Amino acid sequence: MNTHTAHIKTPLGIARLISNENGITEITVIDDASDAILTTQIPESLQNCAQQLREYFEGTRTAFQLQLAPKGTPFQQKVWTALNDIPFGKTYSYLELSKKLGDVKAIRAVAAANGKNPLWIVTPCHRVIGSDGSLTGYAGGLWRKKWLLEHESPVKQQSLF
Structure with missing residues (x-):
C-alpha cells in the first residue's frame, strides 16, 4: 500500500500528515522538530x-471534509466516529461520550480509545474533558488542548493589558 507523508508547520508545532489510497491515516504533532x-x-x-488545517488555524474553518482512513479496532473506530459529532466550540465529558455510545460503564475504554486517536484536530479528541470541566489527559500535551479549546471558543478572552 502506497503511503505519502508531509510535515507542515502549525502554531502548535510540526504536524505529520500520512495518507494511503484509502484516505488520511494519521495526523500527529511532533514534539521533537528535529525528527x-x-x-x-x-x-x-x-x-x-494541509489546506484545511491551515484554514482551521487561521480561524476560517470549523469542520473538515476529508476522506479519513484511521487504523484501529472496531471499538476505537466507533469512539472516533462519535468524536466527529462533537460540534466546533463545544465539549463533551468522557461520561457524556460513554452515554452517547450506549454504555456508561465503558468510560475508561472510551477514554483509552480517545487517547489513541490518530487524527489530531480533525477527529476532535481535544473536545473531550473531565466531568468537572477539567482538562484531563491529552496525548499532544495539555497546553495544546487548552490552546485548541480557546481557539474554538465562541467567546474570545480579551487581554486587559
Missing part, C-alpha cells in the same frame, strides 16, 4: 488536508 523536515512539495493526496 521532521518541513515538506516543500506536499503530495497531492495530502494537499487538501
